[in-house]
Amino acid sequence: MMRQGRSLWTTAFIVATAHSAAAQQPPRPAETPRTVTLSVTEYNRLIDLAARPPQPQTAAPVAAVLSSADLRVRVDRETARGVFAVAGEVLRPGVAKVAVLNGATLVDATIAGRPLPLLAEGTAQTALLPGPGPFTLNLDWGAPLTFAPGKGSFILPALPAGTVRATIDVPSEQADVKLSSGLITRRTTNGGRTIIEATLTPAAPAEVSWSMRDSAPVAAARETRAAADVLTLVTLGESDVRMVALIDVTVMQGEPRTIDLRLPAGYELISISGSTLDGSAQDGATVRLTLRDPAMRRHQFLVSLERPHGGGSFTLDTAFVDVADIQRQRGEVAVEGVGTLDLNAADRDGMHRIDVRELQPALQSLARLPVLAAFRYQRMPNLTPGLTLEAKRFADAGVLAAYAECATATTMITTEGRALTEVVLQLQNRAQPFLKVNLPDSATIVSVEVAGASAKPVLGADGVRVPLLRPGFKPHGSYTVSFVYLHAGTSFAKKGDLQMMLPKMDVPVGEVAWEVFAPESYRLRTTGGNVIEQISADRSIRVQLQPIVNGVRGEVHGRVTDPSGAVLPGVTIELTSGPFKGSAVTNSAGGFVLIGVPSGRVTLTATLAGFSTERREWFFDQSPVRVDFTMRVGQVAETIAVTGETPIVDRQRDLDLEKEASRVVEPSQNVINLQQRAAGVLPIRIDVPKAGTSHKFVKPLVVDQETVVAFNYKRK
Numbered sequence: 001m002m003r004q005g006r007s008l009w010t011t012a013f014i015v016a017t018a019h020s021a022a023a024q025q026p027p028r029p030a031e032t033p034r035t036v037t038l039s040v041t042e043y044n045r046l047i048d049l050a051a052r053p054p055q056p057q058t059a060a061p062v063a064a065v066l067s068s069a070d071l072r073v074r075v076d077r078e079t080a081r082g083v084f085a086v087a088g089e090v091l092r093p094g095v096a097k098v099a100v101l102n103g104a105t106l107v108d109a110t111i112a113g114r115p116l117p118l119l120a121e122g123t124a125q126t127a128l129l130p131g132p133g134p135f136t137l138n139l140d141w142g143a144p145l146t147f148a149p150g151k152g153s154f155i156l157p158a159l160p161a162g163t164v165r166a167t168i169d170v171p172s173e174q175a176d177v178k179l180s181s182g183l184i185t186r187r188t189t190n191g192g193r194t195i196i197e198a199t200l201t202p203a204a205p206a207e208v209s210w211s212m213r214d215s216a217p218v219a220a221a222r223e224t225r226a227a228a229d230v231l232t233l234v235t236l237g238e239s240d241v242r243m244v245a246l247i248d249v250t251v252m253q254g255e256p257r258t259i260d261l262r263l264p265a266g267y268e269l270i271s272i273s274g275s276t277l278d279g280s281a282q283d284g285a286t287v288r289l290t291l292r293d294p295a296m297r298r299h300q301f302l303v304s305l306e307r308p309h310g311g312g313s314f315t316l317d318t319a320f321v322d323v324a325d326i327q328r329q330r331g332e333v334a335v336e337g338v339g340t341l342d343l344n345a346a347d348r349d350g351m352h353r354i355d356v357r358e359l360q361p362a363l364q365s366l367a368r369l370p371v372l373a374a375f376r377y378q379r380m381p382n383l384t385p386g387l388t389l390e391a392k393r394f395a396d397a398g399v400l401a402a403y404a405e406c407a408t409a410t411t412m413i414t415t416e417g418r419a420l421t422e423v424v425l426q427l428q429n430r431a432q433p434f435l436k437v438n439l440p441d442s443a444t445i446v447s448v449e450v451a452g453a454s455a456k457p458v459l460g461a462d463g464v465r466v467p468l469l470r471p472g473f474k475p476h477g478s479y480t481v482s483f484v485y486l487h488a489g490t491s492f493a494k495k496g497d498l499q500m501m502l503p504k505m506d507v508p509v510g511e512v513a514w515e516v517f518a519p520e521s522y523r524l525r526t527t528g529g530n531v532i533e534q535i536s537a538d539r540s541i542r543v544q545l546q547p548i549v550n551g552v553r554g555e556v557h558g559r560v561t562d563p564s565g566a567v568l569p570g571v572t573i574e575l576t577s578g579p580f581k582g583s584a585v586t587n588s589a590g591g592f593v594l595i596g597v598p599s600g601r602v603t604l605t606a607t608l609a610g611f612s613t614e615r616r617e618w619f620f621d622q623s624p625v626r627v628d629f630t631m632r633v634g635q636v637a638e639t640i641a642v643t644g645e646t647p648i649v650d651r652q653r654d655l656d657l658e659k660e661a662s663r664v665v666e667p668s669q670n671v672i673n674l675q676q677r678a679a680g681v682l683p684i685r686i687d688v689p690k691a692g693t694s695h696k697f698v699k700p701l702v703v704d705q706e707t708v709v710a711f712n713y714k715r716k
Helices: 002-024 040-051 361-366 534-544 651-662 669-680
Strands: 064-076 079-102 105-111 118-121 124-144 146-148 151-156 163-171 177-179 183-190 193-200 206-211 225-236 240-253 258-262 268-273 277-283 286-291 298-308 314-319 328-337 340-348 352-354 371-378 386-394 402-413 419-429 434-438 443-450 453-455 458-460 463-467 479-487 495-502 509-519 522-529 556-561 572-577 580-585 591-594 600-607 613-620 639-642 692-702 707-715
Touching: 064 151, 124 151, 163 206, 177 183, 177 193, 183 277, 225 361, 225 386, 240 314, 240 361, 258 298, 268 277, 268 286, 286 298, 328 340, 328 361, 328 386, 340 352, 340 371, 402 495, 402 669, 419 495, 419 669, 443 463, 495 509, 495 522, 509 522, 509 669, 509 707, 522 692, 534 692, 556 572, 556 600, 572 591, 580 591, 600 692, 692 707
Parallel strands: 064 163, 225 328, 402 509, 613 639
Antiparallel strands: 064 079, 079 124, 105 124, 118 124, 146 151, 151 206, 163 193, 177 206, 183 193, 225 240, 240 298, 258 286, 268 298, 277 286, 314 386, 328 371, 340 386, 352 371, 402 419, 419 479, 434 463, 443 453, 443 479, 458 463, 495 707, 509 692, 522 707, 556 591, 572 580, 572 600, 600 613
16 A cells, blocks of 8 residues: 555656646647656756745945046136036936035036036035936036245145046246145146146045245346357248257356347247247347256257248348357358259358368258258357358259159959959159059059058049058169059950050059950950050060070161172161160171160161161060061162061961960969969958969050050850
8 A cells, every 4th residue: 555655646746747847838739749757856946946036136336426527727816716527427226416525615516507406415515416327517616725925825625536637727937836635747837827737636635835936035146157059050942041040058157047049130930949948938039038947057949930032043141040148159050952052152250161061960960951051150249140142043853753664464354344453563763752543433442562561552632642652661772562453343244345454653664564364254355455465576576586695685686688698788777666766787797786775666677779678566675686687679669567467477487376376375473473362361352263364465665644455355
């Protein structure tokens, strides 16, 4: 019976557990009944979790906090007035009481432009603020001043904020401001007042005090004795004269509070600076300098002046900056000019001409242009040193600031019509900071490199600027500048026309070599443009010319014969390559030599009375070549033109060339490098064509123009 009762109890427990688990599961279709079995331990854990009471929500430990306070205080007459900007946050819902000031007099209090409700609890001021949320309070505060002999002071109230910053403005430039608590971070003087910036101790009052030196009797000053060295740089501009004076004053006796400078007539004061300068005031031709620390024995100032002149050639009588009431003054003067000048400088009143290499290094460092004349002087009593300058200006000649020896362009075209182009310039640059690039419509630059380091392009109102220089880089000789741009284009159809264009650049380029890499699924045929196909140029050279193994670059020579093989002396050979023209006459052996021929499309013409005129055309790449002519008897006006498009060759060679032109041209290393860059480091996404055909072109002497090529394409 006991065993049977235990069995019944176990069966009842399993059934109850199954019903409880089934109640927690989502309803299932009746046709698929299932059961869930739980262990006793898991069942007890679930019962225990269900019996636990819910946890209460965590409340903020305080009702509100003050995060920062910004105090701006100004002292006038017998009161100190200030505006306190206090920022904080209410942490609990409902209205919270926030203590903002203790032991202070508030004139006004606002929050978001509305009056702030306040409670006075003893000496503390408490604000009533709704929460939760941040707040910013504006408190208008005032306090009376306390005076003692030679001292003024007032008390800043305690603010219970995390950080407290204060800006305090007190009268007198000689005030020595002190704080009883906190740290002064900055001290300045301006307009007869002293301004300090400080960080105060939170929740603690601070006494602000300052000395009132102006009210104390001034002690009898000792006689001041000083010497000065004045280094002056005179710059003759196109329409003005600029004068910069570096003044070094050495005090030998006394503690001067001020130093007076006398300015030359006709000049306008631009600026005065110096590490010991506290302020300056101009009265006519005299400028009074106030010193920050009269006890210092040495003071340096930099004075800038300016005056206009008539422009072009002019005559100028000029004096220099003079330090008043000193015992000795020496000076040096350097004269420089903008542009091309012929300068005649006449010295007077103690001025002596010296070699420009004798100038002090400090004065030489001020000059930014070549120094045209140099003088030295020592001021004598009742004499004002000066110069008479006669300047004759010459018109400036244009100078080419930068040019590219060559440009290598590589373009990859995708089947979607997008084109990624890299342009690498081998540059000679003297002073040009940027390259103006007129990109095709809807094209954007994605990468720029200057001498192997990355740089950023600049977008101007009239085009994109590619930097040619970068910080810390000073080019010596030629260097590379490259940029990559992406052109959206239009998707390829089954067949159609396509035009590609390289951007116009504002530097002349000696030669442009352009490789266009097209997808393998399309066949392209060149139909136009202003470029020369590399295959045609190579064909002309191979067919009509013979390379010279031992020769100099830029050399073209050859031999002229008649149809029987006899040499022809006295034949006039004329060579034209763009603006370049050269000529030679064959010698008794029928030979001729031309040296210094530039790269580009070359036309060579042979002329002799009684014989037909013959002409050769090809693309010259500076490699020395030999050109032979065979002239037949004919009329004087008869001309036989042999060009790269119609070479005189035998049939077998012509068939070989046609086969070469029709074969697939493999991409160069430039295409492979651009594929790797597009797949790796460029900040763009583009489907890089992995296989295709290259089309190579050249264009010599590109000056401010686009390089264009037109294709006719068809799907294979």
